Amino acid sequence: MRVKFTTTLLSTLLAALAAASPALAGGNLETLDITQRQPSPVPGEINAKVVPVFWDSRCIPVQFRVNNTQDPIPNPLGAPILSLAAATATLQKSFDTWNSIPTSFIDMRIVGTNNNPGFVGFDFRNEITFRTENSFDFIASTPNITLLEDAVFVDGDDIDGDGISDVSSAITTCKDVNGHIVFPAGFYKAGTLLDVDIQFNVKASNGYRLTVADTAVDTNIRSVDFQAVATHEIGHAHGLSHVLNNQKSGTDGTGATMFPFVDTGDPASELSQRTLDSDDIAWSSYFYPEGSAASGPAALQPGDVPFKAVYGLITGTVTHGALNQPLAGASVSARDLVTGSEFTSGYSGTTQVSFDPVTQNSFVVSPAHDILDGKYVLPVKLGVWKIGVEAVDGNPVASGSINTTTQVGDFWGQQNFNEGVWGGPLESAREVNAGFAFPVVSLPSLTTGNINLVTNNQVNLNNFGSRDQVGFTAVPPGFYFAVQIPASQISAVNPGGDLLIQAGAFDTFVFDASVAPTFGEAILTTGTVSGSTATLDLAHPLARQTRFVGQDDDFAPFYFPFPDLLGKLVRTKIARGDIQNLFLVLRLSTSPPPGVSALPSLIGLDGGVPNNDVPIYGLSFSSADGVTFNRSNTYNFRFSLIVAKP
Amino acid sequence: MRRVARVVLCLLVAALALTPAWATTAVERTDTDLIQEAAIIVTGHCTHLQSQWLGRTLVTIATISVSEVLKGQAGSEVTVVLPGGIDVHRRFPIAMSFPAAPQISQQENVLLFLTPEDRVPHGYAIVGFSQGKLTIANNVQGQAVASQNLSALNLQGRSGTVSRGRAKTLLLSELRQKIQAGIGSSARR
Numbered sequence: 158m159r160v161k162f163t164t165t166l167l168s169t170l171l172a173a174l175a176a177a178s179p180a181l182a183g184g185n186l187e188t189l190d191i192t193q194r195q196p197s198p199v200p201g202e203i204n205a206k207v208v209p210v211f212w213d214s215r216c217i218p219v220q221f222r223v224n225n226t227q228d229p230i231p232n233p234l235g236a237p238i239l240s241l242a243a244a245t246a247t248l249q250k251s252f253d254t255w256n257s258i259p260t261s262f263i264d265m266r267i268v269g270t271n272n273n274p275g276f277v278g279f280d281f282r283n284e285i286t287f288r289t290e291n292s293f294d295f296i297a298s299t300p301n302i303t304l305l306e307d308a309v310f311v312d313g314d315d316i317d318g319d320g321i322s323d324v325s326s327a328i329t330t331c332k333d334v335n336g337h338i339v340f341p342a343g344f345y346k347a348g349t350l351l352d353v354d355i356q357f358n359v360k361a362s363n364g365y366r367l368t369v370a371d372t373a374v375d376t377n378i379r380s381v382d383f384q385a386v387a388t389h390e391i392g393h394a395h396g397l398s399h400v401l402n403n404q405k406s407g408t409d410g411t412g413a414t415m416f417p418f419v420d421t422g423d424p425a426s427e428l429s430q431r432t433l434d435s436d437d438i439a440w441s442s443y444f445y446p447e448g449s450a451a452s453g454p455a456a457l458q459p460g461d462v463p464f465k466a467v468y469g470l471i472t473g474t475v476t477h478g479a480l481n482q483p484l485a486g487a488s489v490s491a492r493d494l495v496t497g498s499e500f501t502s503g504y505s506g507t508t509q510v511s512f513d514p515v516t517q518n519s520f521v522v523s524p525a526h527d528i529l530d531g532k533y534v535l536p537v538k539l540g541v542w543k544i545g546v547e548a549v550d551g552n553p554v555a556s557g558s559i560n561t562t563t564q565v566g567d568f569w570g571q572q573n574f575n576e577g578v579w580g581g582p583l584e585s586a587r588e589v590n591a592g593f594a595f596p597v598v599s600l601p602s603l604t605t606g607n608i609n610l611v612t613n614n615q616v617n618l619n620n621f622g623s624r625d626q627v628g629f630t631a632v633p634p635g636f637y638f639a640v641q642i643p644a645s646q647i648s649a650v651n652p653g654g655d656l657l658i659q660a661g662a663f664d665t666f667v668f669d670a671s672v673a674p675t676f677g678e679a680i681l682t683t684g685t686v687s688g689s690t691a692t693l694d695l696a697h698p699l700a701r702q703t704r705f706v707g708q709d710d711d712f713a714p715f716y717f718p719f720p721d722l723l724g725k726l727v728r729t730k731i732a733r734g735d736i737q738n739l740f741l742v743l744r745l746s747t748s749p750p751p752g753v754s755a756l757p758s759l760i761g762l763d764g765g766v767p768n769n770d771v772p773i774y775g776l777s778f779s780s781a782d783g784v785t786f787n788r789s790n791t792y793n794f795r796f797s798l799i800v801a802k803p
Numbered sequence: 804m805r806r807v808a809r810v811v812l813c814l815l816v817a818a819l820a821l822t823p824a825w826a827t828t829a830v831e832r833t834d835t836d837l838i839q840e841a842a843i844i845v846t847g848h849c850t851h852l853q854s855q856w857l858g859r860t861l862v863t864i865a866t867i868s869v870s871e872v873l874k875g876q877a878g879s880e881v882t883v884v885l886p887g888g889i890d891v892h893r894r895f896p897i898a899m900s901f902p903a904a905p906q907i908s909q910q911e912n913v914l915l916f917l918t919p920e921d922r923v924p925h926g927y928a929i930v931g932f933s934q935g936k937l938t939i940a941n942n943v944q945g946q947a948v949a950s951q952n953l954s955a956l957n958l959q960g961r962s963g964t965v966s967r968g969r970a971k972t973l974l975l976s977e978l979r980q981k982i983q984a985g986i987g988s989s990a991r992r
Contacts, residue, residue, distance in 0.1 A: 303898050
């Protein structure tokens with residue numbers, strides 16, 4: 158085994174030395190590129206490639222102005238508490254958080270104020286404003302204007318149509334002229350950012366109180382830490398997309414700054430988003446790699462660290478194992494093999510859509526047309542990693558909250574697989590040990606290629622429907638939740654044939670976003686049901702894991718050892734009549750729950766509503782003592798048994 | 804302290820709805836929040852999309868042929884203003900985009916939670932950004948459901964039916980009951 162392991166690692170390193178060029182798919186916002194204007198399969202339409210948005214290096218530093226028409230900044234909860242000067246100072250802190258990444262040459266600055274009494278728009282002003290329209294009902298947003306076609310700007314071009322020239326041949330870098338950004342003449346690629354604005358909602362009707370002091374962060378859900386929100390928006394302002402990382406590890410429930418949501422009721426969560434995660438830093442560095450040019454902003458300055466001196470790349474493809482298609486918009490992540498801590502994540506796939514130049518609408522055509530490949534790239538530091546893949550399926554973030562590529566994959570039904578890990582030479586759609594992760598080594602400046610993931614073709618035995626609620630909060634420590642999987646249901650998967658019993662998956666949740674959901678143990682065992690009670694054999698479990706780490710707002714897998722042997726054992730015992738049911742069990746921890754709410758970790762529930770999407774099956778049980786399990790007639794607990802045909 | 808669905812207090816006492824508290828681009832809404840904040844709730848399908856400048860902002864105007872009004876009053880069509888759009892009819896084609904903004908496709912069947920939009924006569928915006936727009940299709944039981952996860956639905960693409968998944972869905976009949984009940988039982992913190 159060790160010999161084989163070493164051989165594979167060497168081959169991986171050899172692939173790295175070959176330094177394959179990386180795919181350009183990752184944690185970026187996207188736009189369309191219609192430069193080629195190639196006809197699409199639809200008459201009258203053209204293919205539009207989905208491409209990342211970015212600042213041209215000639216426009217770095219990116220220059221912003223703060224709208225000064227409101228001072229102090231309105232407070233929807235009462236008297237103003239924030240002056241424009243204090244808000245500007247906080248914004249500068251957020252800019253500096255990104256600017257100080259030593260491996261990224263992004264540089265964004267506040268160069269002054271403007272006095273726009275209206276709302277933001279396409280005006281070649283990068284404006285930061287506290288004015289939002291009445292229907293704007295979220296905390297903040299960062300609209301951007303991008304070029305859809307490769308273009309040559311010439312002196313005097315009025316790109317936004319306001320009668321003022323936006324291009325000059327007399328400059329070599331973007332220049333703020335009376336509050337307007339003027340671009341130097343020259344060639345620009347599709348995806349180039351022309352104008353980015355940041356708007357914060359402080360309206361009385363649906364806005365938020367912005368606080369800046371550490372001590373001002375509270376549990377009022379209409380009050381939010383300004384620096385945390387600003388830091389997130391400034392991530393968008395240089396092209397970064399949302400990520401799924403809302404839980405660093407089993408002991409750290411905080412996630413990346415670019416996770417789309419901030420828990421405004423959890424001060425620890427709010428404050429954590431002021432600080433960049435390794436994921437945020439890696440993508441900013443990947444898109445703006447320090448030391449990648451001999452001159453200009455990408456050239457090394459004192460204090461800079463070359464991107465290549467710190468980061469290597471892991472590249473590969475993702476294939477949907479059940480559909481046998483390249484997968485667009487899967488979230489691929491690198492976790493530290495030893496600690497389990499997530500380092501970075503990005504999205505797979507290169508996509509295109511069909512664009513109608515007349516109506517200016519874009520359309521999907523077919524998976525074969527829209528999904529060009531399933532390539533991904535991850536920027537990682539020196540380390541040994543577990544590479545995982547996860548569907549962008551709404552838990553914890555929907556595809557519409559990420560980018561076009563994730564939406565294309567979702568439209569074609571690809572975001573419906575169980576999360577998995579790269580199994581090295583054993584990687585396939587039908588793995589025996591779906592939880593086995595083959596280590597991937599990365600070295601700075603090298604590309605570790607061909608880490609090609611295939612999602613598992615599995616069967617989920619789900620005795621539940623959609624999640625309606627999460628619970629339970631008023632149960633004692635050590636409480637048990639169990640779901641019955643009748644023997645007949647297991648036997649029906651592959652009648653007469655072998656079966657791999659691979660994992661349980663538990664829909665888990667936690668009340669405070671800074672907390673990682675953890676449970677005392679996860680168990681697979683057998684049991685019997687009599688009337689409305691069940692008796693579980695907790696003394697002789699088929700699999701048990703103490704301190705089970707859940708996933709915040711997502712299904713968390715509990716991989717069983719030896720799925721093939723487990724399958725044979727269970728099938729044999731079912732045939733003999735020794736097993737009537739399997740039970741998936743989660744037991745709450747006996748320790749006091751952490752977090753500001755001090756509530757236990759929660760499970761996903763289906764039911765408790767007048768008209769449920771599926772029946773309440775009566776297969777969910779709970780117990781305070783582990784002896785008597787009582788049937789729930791109100792809910793289906795969302796625990797899934799994952800099996801596969803060999 | 805936040806967000807998502809209702810949190811069940813104990814095994815016997817159901818349904819305390821929390822105001823979900825998130826978001827840098829959008830606040831995550833529960834079904835209850837969406838229902839309460841929406842002036843009108845409709846189902847229908849998109850018959851027309853058009854990018855349009857409103858001052859210096861690009862939006863996409865979606866015309867929705869209304870199938871059912873679940874809350875409020877609406878005619879046979881409603882006009883929905885989506886943030887962002889495309890303008891290729893200019894020397895330098897450009898797009899205006901909002902991260903995580905809602906998008907509607909031509910002929911897509913949708914459930915929309917809408918609030919008035921000042922800039923367009925009789926126009927509406929979607930509540931909670933993309934959270935107030937769900938796609939409607941039949942689930943494997945043949946029930947009409949709405950979901951933000953398109954993979955959870957049976958959708959008709961241009962080339963036919965695509966696959967199915969399992970995540971967040973909302974049964975339309977369940978939603979109708981909630982709206983009719985006025986969601987009066989929910990509590991907030």
